[in-house]
Amino acid sequence: MRFEDLLARADSGLADLMPPGATKLVTAIDPQLAYPKNLLRVLLRLRPPAVLLEAPETRAQLLMLLPVNEARVLASRLGSTSSTDTYAYLARMQFRRTAERAILFDFFGVGLPEEEERSLPPALVEISPTFGLFPHQARALRHVERLLDSEPHRALLHMPTGSGKTRTAMNVVVNHLRCRERGVVVWLAHSEELCEQAAEEFSKAWRALGTRPVPLVRYWGAYEADLRTVEDGIVVAGLKKSVSRLRTDDHQFRAVSARNPLVVMDEAHQAIAPTYQTIINQLLRPLTDARLLGLSATPGRTWNDPEADRQLSEFFASRKVTLSIEGFDNPVAYLIDRGYLAQPTFTRIETAASVSLNEEEQRRVQDTFELPNSVLERLAADEQRTLLVVHHAEQLLKRHQRVILFAASVQQSDLLAAVLSARSHWAASITSESPSGRAESIAEFKEDSQEAKILCNYGVLTTGFDAPRTSAALIARPTLSLVLYSQMVGRAMRGPAAGGNENCEILTVVDPRLPGFDSVVNAFTNWEDVWRNINV
Known part of the structure; x- marks a missing residue:
């Protein structure tokens, strides 16, 4: 039948x-x-x-x-x-x-689902020896290396989203390995997407600039390796796996620390979280030549908690390398002017959604400065708010070929994609609960076609996602975190000089009594009062 x-x-x-x-x-x-x-x-x-x-x-x-x-x-x-x-x-x-x-x-004539067989590349590969830098990246590289060579061998590289932090930092990594007969680098990242991005970027950098074959060790998710045997090369490690392994067996990290590694912390605003700080401190033995480089577009923990931001600054010895361009008040403005970033148009969408926080939710906001999932789920279930999101999504699809939508929950992401698809739009939902077709949906979204497409998501595409044709973002997920907001906006701000668009459009849904952001240009300088800048 x-x-x-x-x-x-x-x-x-x-x-x-x-x-x-x-x-x-x-x-x-x-x-x-x-x-x-x-x-x-x-x-x-x-x-x-x-x-x-x-x-x-x-x-x-x-x-x-x-x-x-x-x-x-x-x-x-x-x-x-x-x-x-x-x-x-x-x-x-x-x-x-x-x-x-x-x-x-x-x-019923339905194909029996097959268990997806993941074909993983080897955990250990030999990378044998073009990878240029823009002028502002090259200046940042030189200043970072100067700080890492001097006590206390710590610095944070502060570059806006889309300006090439990873590429600049990878040149630091390559130079560190080139200057030594043997050297070890540990690159720490919180998601598998960021880990794979770093592994691919190192492969490209070392093939262009390397001086000897070195191992690239994948150490996240399903990947396994014995870190005690690593005496040269780079270990790209997932923080979740590292935390778990450190709790059960600290010998591997002790062995790596004996190599005086260069430790690179991606998304460095997370570095002072207690579990992550434990890993970094384990790798960086005092009174050694070990070094720490943090990377961030948003070098603060929160939007309005100076004490947490001060702790982060002190962890990196208050030394931050940031871009300073003559003739421009803000490096973001320079990057937009030169086409590295798209010229954004920010629009606030005011809603009538009424949400009140109970005492427990208010306490969690004070402790974490982020909205609890229970609040996000209530907003996602609001019919009029969801109707407003659908309306603006369809309007964006009339003006843009690639749109990314940040939903307020997993269920809302799935529902929005289903409704938009039923209304004859190409739409897909990507969440942590997505089935095996997740990679296929992302690949189809990135295809070079003229069809307008929208990718709905919750919680997985804020970092490590690169789709340069994306020229619009609809942010329907409220957040009190300027860090998270900047990351969401950054998904649509790739400029023409970096394979993206001249202009982009950012629509932000703002709910009563919940503050919203409407620009990332000023956000770049939000944390300047707690850092001692090294302008480049």
Whole structure:
């Protein structure tokens, strides 16, 4: 029996197969989508046939929709005898065995999901010996190296998003290895995307500038390596894996610390988090030649907590290398003027969403200076707010070919992509809970086509995501963090000199009683009072 024919029998029961609360939101956004034919399209986008058949609760509902004769055929294929109550038999089936699942999926003409086999490159590869720098990057490189060569061998490189922090820092790494017969670099990053980005960037840099074969060691996620054997080259390490390993076996990091490594901390505003600071301190033995370089576009922990920002500054010896361009009050303005960054237009979208924080949520805001997930989820469930987001997303798609949307929750990201797709737009949702098609959706978004596309996401594309054609961002996730806001805006600000766009458009949804930001130009100087700048 065709799966679509089975769903057609559900009619008004389609709402029961939708995720909780989704039908109500879909109806509020577009009443036409409530009709069974349209609702079926939204359902299949949110929950494809394989998902509906895999989940016990939706599978049970579907099996009860089968006509008697079709139910008997399926039951017979599964081993039922003629005397068995057909529907009761199907209800008892757990479909845990592969053979039973194959019969079920084949009966409805649905492909049986295959477990994705991850093909990982080797954890250890030999990189054998073009990788130029813009003038402002080369000046920053020289000043960073001067500070790292002098006590206390610490510095932070402060460059705006899109200005080439990673490339500049990788030249520091290459020069560190070139000046030594043997040297070890440890590059720390908090996400797998940032780790892979660093590994790829080092490969390009060393092939162009290296003087000998050196190992590149991947040390995050599923990658394993014995760090005690590393005497030369670079270790790109995920912070999550490093924290876990340090708690159970500190011998590996002790061995690396004996090499007097250069430690590079990506997204350095996180460096003073207690667990991360423990790792860095373990790698940097006192009174040695070990060095620490931090990288950040936003060298502060918060928006308005000077004490936390002061702690971060002191951790890097209050030495920050920042860009200072003659004739420009702000390096961001220079980078826009020279085409490294796109010229942004910032627009605030005021909403009528009413949200109040309970005592526990207020306490968490004071402790973390970030909105709790419970607040974000309440905003994401607001029908009028979601309708406003859909409206502005569709308007952006009329003006831009590539749009990125930052949703307030995983569920909202999925729902927005499903609704926009049902309304004939190319849309995909990327979250930490995305299925195996995540990489394919990102690749399709990056393809060189004229079709307007929107990528909805929650929590995974703020860093380590590079799609230069993206020229618009819709920020529907409220945040009190200038760091996070700057990272979201940066996804759309790649300029023509760096393969991006001359102009970009940033729409920010601002909710009552929750402060919002509307520019990152001034944000670059937000933390200047707690640092001693080395202008370049």
